[in-house]
Amino acid sequence: MSDDPVKTDRRTFLDMVIFGGLAAWGTAMAVPTVAYLWPARSGSGKAASVSAGPAKDFAVGTAKMLQAEGKPVIVIRVSEELFRAFSPICSHLGCLVKWEAETRTIVCPCHAGIFDLEGKNVSGPPPRPLPPYSVAVVEGEVVVKL
Amino acid sequence: MSVTRNLVTFVRRWLGERLPMDDIEHFVAKQAGKPLPPHVSWFHTFGSLSLFLLGNQIVTGILLMVYYRPTPERAYESVHFISTKAAFGWFIRGLHAWGSTLMIIMLLLHVARTFLMAAYKKPRELTWVIGVLLFGAVVTFGFTGYLLPWTQVSYWGTTIGTEVAGSVPLVGPFAKRLLLGGDAVSGETLSRFYVVHVIVLPWVVVFLTAVHIVLMRTQGLATMDPVGKEVIPEGKSVIPFWPHHVLKEMVVFSVFLAIMATMVILLPQELGAKADPLVTPAAIKPEWYILPGYQFLKYFPKMLGLAVSTIPPLLVLLLPFLDRNPERRARKRPVCITVGVMAMAATVLLGIAGHFSERSVRIFGRAYQFDHFGIPHRSPEAAR
Numbered sequence: 273m274s275d276d277p278v279k280t281d282r283r284t285f286l287d288m289v290i291f292g293g294l295a296a297w298g299t300a301m302a303v304p305t306v307a308y309l310w311p312a313r314s315g316s317g318k319a320a321s322v323s324a325g326p327a328k329d330f331a332v333g334t335a336k337m338l339q340a341e342g343k344p345v346i347v348i349r350v351s352e353e354l355f356r357a358f359s360p361i362c363s364h365l366g367c368l369v370k371w372e373a374e375t376r377t378i379v380c381p382c383h384a385g386i387f388d389l390e391g392k393n394v395s396g397p398p399p400r401p402l403p404p405y406s407v408a409v410v411e412g413e414v415v416v417k418l
Numbered sequence: 419m420s421v422t423r424n425l426v427t428f429v430r431r432w433l434g435e436r437l438p439m440d441d442i443e444h445f446v447a448k449q450a451g452k453p454l455p456p457h458v459s460w461f462h463t464f465g466s467l468s469l470f471l472l473g474n475q476i477v478t479g480i481l482l483m484v485y486y487r488p489t490p491e492r493a494y495e496s497v498h499f500i501s502t503k504a505a506f507g508w509f510i511r512g513l514h515a516w517g518s519t520l521m522i523i524m525l526l527l528h529v530a531r532t533f534l535m536a537a538y539k540k541p542r543e544l545t546w547v548i549g550v551l552l553f554g555a556v557v558t559f560g561f562t563g564y565l566l567p568w569t570q571v572s573y574w575g576t577t578i579g580t581e582v583a584g585s586v587p588l589v590g591p592f593a594k595r596l597l598l599g600g601d602a603v604s605g606e607t608l609s610r611f612y613v614v615h616v617i618v619l620p621w622v623v624v625f626l627t628a629v630h631i632v633l634m635r636t637q638g639l640a641t642m643d644p645v646g647k648e649v650i651p652e653g654k655s656v657i658p659f660w661p662h663h664v665l666k667e668m669v670v671f672s673v674f675l676a677i678m679a680t681m682v683i684l685l686p687q688e689l690g691a692k693a694d695p696l697v698t699p700a701a702i703k704p705e706w707y708i709l710p711g712y713q714f715l716k717y718f719p720k721m722l723g724l725a726v727s728t729i730p731p732l733l734v735l736l737l738p739f740l741d742r743n744p745e746r747r748a749r750k751r752p753v754c755i756t757v758g759v760m761a762m763a764a765t766v767l768l769g770i771a772g773h774f775s776e777r778s779v780r781i782f783g784r785a786y787q788f789d790h791f792g793i794p795h796r797s798p799e800a801a802r
């Protein structure tokens with residue numbers, strides 16, 4: 273800078289100080305503002321599990337909607353032995369899917385997306401399967417691991 | 419009589435000793451007497467009506483804030499209280515809710531008017547650009563306000579809306595989390611939307627409107643002459659702003675207020691069921707003015723749709739710089755008018771397709787199932 277041939281007069285220098293100062297101040301404030309607005313992590317983050325109640329009260333061919341760690345979970349009793357659990361958040365635009373007993377499919381009420389018993393997207397707009405959770409019957413209780 | 423006159427004289431003298439009253443009076447007189455071009459008609463009141471509605475939204479909005487509570491536990495109940503218990507609460511809420519819809523309609527008419535009369539051309543490009551930003555801000559008003567009653571439709575409508583924002587490549591997930599204040603619509607979202615709806619947007623819109631109106635006033639309303647050949651309105655044929663145009667505005671405001679009050683009374687705003695984060699109701703649709711855009715997105719794969727859907731708003735924003743034809747009369751700008759009218763028709767068609775999609779409707783005794791894309795299919799089993 274010292275060998276810069278352009279002479280900076282007093283006025284230009286003052287302008288630079290003022291505008292530069294404003295810019296620096298604005299940038300410095302932007303960081304805490306964005307950090308402040310950025311949401312804190314939701315949930316504990318630890319692997320948790322949630323109970324869907326006693327297996328004997330869970331009729332075959334029905335489903336239950338649970339909430340754990342602020343997240344919804346759908347549990348379906350496919351047969352006597354087989355339970356399945358998914359995140360019911362539709363991979364299209366976030367509506368909650370429903371279990372349809374008559375057709376034994378999982379359907380989304382928003383744009384008629386359909387998923388099969390494996391959670392695979394079989395028709396309609398959803399681009400991806402439903403994320404599965406593992407389910408087990410522990411001492412007669414249906415437990416979903418998140 | 420003479421008491422008032424004395425008072426006026428006193429106040430004038432008092433102010434005159436402290437402020438350049440002559441300059442101020444000269445300015446006010448010039449503004450009031452501003453001559454408007456002879457073609458200024460009832461169509462030129464759409465902008466004033468938008469302003470009138472902005473005032474209505476601010477006043478009724480402040481009144482609603484008195485009883486409204488922005489928490490998931492109390493939002494729905496407080497709106498229910500306003501609609502059923504608070505004296506005239508249903509009326510205030512109705513004015514605010516209908517006012518928002520009418521404001522969008524009025525803005526669309528105002529845009530159509532300035533488009534058809536080519537008022538956006540040089541030197542009024544910035545007036546148009548600021549207008550487009552205003553329209554965006556008003557739609558955002560509608561989107562954030564939609565969540566506040568915390569009903570099933572507002573909860574799930576917001577879920578879908580923020581999910582669309584979240585599917586934008588790169589910045590989408592970041593923006594979605596910032597909007598929601600978490601991973602899903604929750605109390606955090608309600609509080610964020612509330613702050614944006616009652617503080618941020620009002621300041622933004624009032625500021626932009628002020629600039630819009632100052633620009634419009636300093637440049638004068640556009641005449642129908644070609645760009646560069648505008649004749650400054652003077653002589654016998656001009657219309658003085660005061661009292662002629664203001665009177666016109668008063669007539670329009672009165673008729674409009676009567677229509678609005680009638681709508682509020684005859685078409686009450688339903689509240690619907692309270693939000694349930696574990697049940698998505700069937701047939702969630704966005705507000706009518708978002709519907710064309712929403713439907714448009716369906717015809718493209720997610721990413722491509724979002725990229726393509728930024729093009730029409732950009733074209734509208736940059737219209738004054740794209741349309742270089744100096745003519746203002748519709749007959750002398752056939753290309754622009756044709757494209758514009760076709761775009762308007764396409765938007766209406768998209769809205770209609772969006773309205774009927776995923777619904778079954780009976781037309782002349784026959785049942786039709788409209789699919790995701792709004793295409794009807796005969797549905798014999800639904801005919802019962």
Ligand code: HEM
Nearest residue numbers: 462464465466468469532537538546549550552553639640
């Ligand atoms: C809150 C929203 C708005 C308010 C309150 C508002 C208000 C007004 C008013 C009072 C006028 C003068 C009278 C008239 O032409 O009707 C005007 C002129 C104008 N407005 Fe708006 N406006 C808004 C939004 C918009 C939008 C969305 C656009 C276009 C995208 C727009 C473009 C224009 C243009 C180009 C003029 C100049 C008209 C001329 O010179 O003849 N405005 N606006």
Ligand code: FES
Nearest residue numbers: 362364365380385
């Ligand atoms: S949100 Fe599920 S199909 Fe669209």
